[in-house]
Amino acid sequence: MDGLSEDSPLLPVVLTGDLLDRLSEHWSSSSVAAFAFSAYFTFVGKAVDLWLVLAFVGWNHASAITSLIKSLDLTQFGLLTGVVFPTSVLGYQFLGRILNVQTVKWNGLGRPFLIPSRTTHTRLFPKKHSFSYSYLVVGVPVGYSGNANGMISANVSGPSSWLSYFLGRRAWFDVNPADYLQRGHRDDGLRGKLDDYLENQNVDPSQYPHAYLVTAARFLGYHFNPVSFWFLYSQEKVLSAIVLEVNNTFGERRPYLVTRDFEAERHIQNGSTDDERQEPLRSRVKGSWNKDFHVSPFNSRKGSYSLLASDPLGPDMEGFRGIDITINLSSSKGHPKLVARLFSEGDALEPSSMGIFQKTKFLLGWFWVGFVTFPRIVKEAAVLFFKRGLHVWYRPEPLKESMGRLADNIEKQLEDVFRQYLRHLVQQSPAPITVKYVPSGVVGAAEEVFSSSSVTDSSATAESVEIKVLTPVFYSRFVHYAHDFEAVFSELAESCTLWVDKPELLPKIFLKKASPPLHASTPFDFLCFQLIKSLRSRPERIERPLTSADQVSSSSQGLDIRDFRMSSMDAFVIGQGDTTLKKSYRAAVLRLFFADRIAFGNTDLLGMMELGARVGASWVLASLINQAIRGFS
Incomplete structure (x- = not known):
């Protein structure tokens, strides 16, 4: 600056004043960009969004970045690190x-x-x-x-x-x-x-x-x-x-x-x-x-x-x-x-x-x-x-002797919740009963035996039952039901995603209960579980076997006029002190329910739609940041 040397002790004060002057001139664009960036990354932002924003900002200033690279003369270095070095390493390993x-x-x-x-x-x-x-x-x-x-x-x-x-x-x-x-x-x-x-x-x-x-x-x-x-x-x-x-x-x-x-x-x-x-x-x-x-x-x-x-x-x-x-x-x-x-x-x-x-x-x-x-x-x-014109037989759900497919990420999260919930139900059962639970599709998830509190080591009257999940789709279907009793018997008798050796003992585990009240510990939990309650709907029955030659019958499922409420498993999760469990459960269930509403029940399609939304949001944030940068130039 004119009249001010670089060694002057007043230089930081002058530079700070210049920055404040620029901010006062362009406070609106700067504050909007800062507020939008902070709000987005506080609630829904992820690391991929940050990289997208940086990419869009960099694209907008591509000429400046290109000039910087040319001034550094990185051509030979890039050739060495990007081609020669990997080729040498791979050749050495081969x-x-x-x-x-x-x-x-x-x-x-x-x-x-x-x-x-x-x-x-x-x-x-x-x-x-x-x-x-x-x-x-x-x-x-x-x-x-x-x-x-x-x-x-x-x-x-x-x-x-x-x-x-x-x-x-x-x-x-x-x-x-x-x-x-x-x-x-x-x-x-x-x-x-x-x-x-x-x-x-x-x-x-x-x-x-x-x-x-x-x-x-x-x-x-x-x-x-x-x-x-x-x-x-x-x-x-x-x-x-x-x-x-x-x-x-x-x-x-x-x-x-x-x-x-x-x-x-x-x-x-x-x-x-x-x-x-x-x-x-x-x-x-x-x-x-x-x-x-x-x-x-x-x-x-x-x-x-x-x-x-x-x-x-x-x-x-x-x-x-x-x-x-x-x-x-x-x-x-x-x-x-x-x-x-x-x-x-x-x-x-x-x-x-x-x-x-x-x-x-x-x-x-x-x-x-x-x-x-x-x-x-x-x-x-x-x-x-x-x-050849052969008909296609659509895949039926596997039988008891088979092993189901591997669970996806949502099903893995829900399996952990269902296991804890089943353990809770068995322990709270007034009847002396032991349950052998066999999960499906989750690597490392072992079989487990649960016992009710009324069972003692010396008890000779305890009844035992085995509950085997045949396919991990059971976990994503179970959360669609508001009533446990209906869920278990529908999946057992109609959709065949579950096998039980003694079905007559299930009423001693999945008891018919009154609608549990919604007692959330935080306003955010209350809103999320209220949304889950509103989006919940009974899943359609899985009909098997079907071939490509069969006519697709119109759904005969009548309108369910019952008041869909918070399920007992929802109430169990809310009552737990485990914040990670609550976060995992509500994210998985909401993702499933949103997929039902806007992505034909396909969570992969929902993921693609989410990625598109993140790209759009990142582009908007990058535009606001670019506008703020131009105000300082």
């Missing part, structure tokens, strides 16, 4: 994986193998259709833990993330126990999960001390696995049973246990000729069972399967002879409908014996197969629907 020759020593039975295969499907009824594709599976002994020459890993501890692959802890093809049988991770890995499953089937795991898993492994974290085969062996190392673990495209899962009928095999051998008896027979498992799981949208859930599977391992579980598995599907009337095969194509490869060239060649030839499995399924489905 070469490190190829050159990795460290293999965990395995002293058990069986060895890890890479198994190039082919899968064929032949549809016989009601329209003929067939296809054949290359397929890659791996075989690992159940109990093996470690990394086999950088090609196959199994039971590796820690989360399955890109970092674990990048650092080389996991091999190119990884068998993660969290992907199999019961949801979630276990410290004892695949063997522990297998033992739990067998015990749930009332089978002693000691009958099958050895097991070998054939499955489509993860490749760099990606996983799509329609079916896995657990080959179970006796103490004498003889193939005795198979567990088929079937997954559908909806994330649901159904394991089937098929045991070998040794008595029938002896009967067949007794009727064979002497020459046939002298031929060494390869062990096989043959069996059949009723279908009770939705796999293909072009087949109903009725019918039956039959299996014929050969032992992939050599005598005494040594070596590898290849896989040969055939599954037949028949209709409920006995018509053959589908024949599916999975068989080896070429020799299986043992990772420990693979050199650098062989590993590189194998990866280049097979890395893509797992990524195209789902697109291949979609392609064949399109042919069946558009060209």
Whole structure:
């Protein structure tokens, strides 16, 4: 400034006065921008909104930012950090994986193998259709833990993330126990999960001390696995049973246990000729069972399967002879409908014996197969629907023996609330009763047993009931009901999202009560739960099975003239001192109810609408900030 040196002690005073003078001239635009920014981020703003505002402001001042970058001459630095450095790191990691020759020593039975295969499907009824594709599976002994020459890993501890692959802890093809049988991770890995499953089937795991898993492994974290085969062996190392673990495209899962009928095999051998008896027979498992799981949208859930599977391992579980598995599907009337095969194509490869060239060649030839499995399924489905004209069977809710899909974020939040609420109801029940609660779709959510306060250790009159949630959609449907009693029996008998072994005991848990008053601790809680009460409406019944050939019937649900009120679970949440629980519950329920009103019940669509609203709000805030900035320039 004229007449004032930079060393003058009056300089800060003068600069402050100049700033105040500018603020007084442009106080309206500055105050509006500051107020709008503060109010928005106080109530609904998130980190993404801040980044959007900064992006819009930066876009408006792009010329100034460009000039700054040019003055810094960052071209060479950007090329080095953005291209050369990442390429060098990735190349180093790739070469490190190829050159990795460290293999965990395995002293058990069986060895890890890479198994190039082919899968064929032949549809016989009601329209003929067939296809054949290359397929890659791996075989690992159940109990093996470690990394086999950088090609196959199994039971590796820690989360399955890109970092674990990048650092080389996991091999190119990884068998993660969290992907199999019961949801979630276990410290004892695949063997522990297998033992739990067998015990749930009332089978002693000691009958099958050895097991070998054939499955489509993860490749760099990606996983799509329609079916896995657990080959179970006796103490004498003889193939005795198979567990088929079937997954559908909806994330649901159904394991089937098929045991070998040794008595029938002896009967067949007794009727064979002497020459046939002298031929060494390869062990096989043959069996059949009723279908009770939705796999293909072009087949109903009725019918039956039959299996014929050969032992992939050599005598005494040594070596590898290849896989040969055939599954037949028949209709409920006995018509053959589908024949599916999975068989080896070429020799299986043992990772420990693979050199650098062989590993590189194998990866280049097979890395893509797992990524195209789902697109291949979609392609064949399109042919069946558009060209063959087959009807589509819409997915029914899973049955008791199946595992439901994984829960979304809202369902996870509501499961935690429902668990606490159910525990509260059982403890408050005047009847001596114990409840075994089995959740659905939430990884790490364990089964739990609740007891009423009238149950004592010495009580012999306590009744027990098991409540199993079949699909996580139950949690989002339950909060739509104002009456617990109606909710449980509607979901049990009509929509089939719940299974109870003794339904007659439910009235002792879900008691009919008067409408609870709304006693909120804060005005904001009062407004939120009043809004929940106003938006609540009974969900429509889930009708199954339905096909694309059925006419969509108009809803026959009459007008519910009851006064929808705050539910008992609402009152339970309000009465808790846990602020986090209240916030999580009201946010989840309001999101569901708003989705019903403006997004056709789809929370993902509501999320897209919310993102659009946030972009618009951020643009408005950025415009106000830009206007204030121009006032100072």
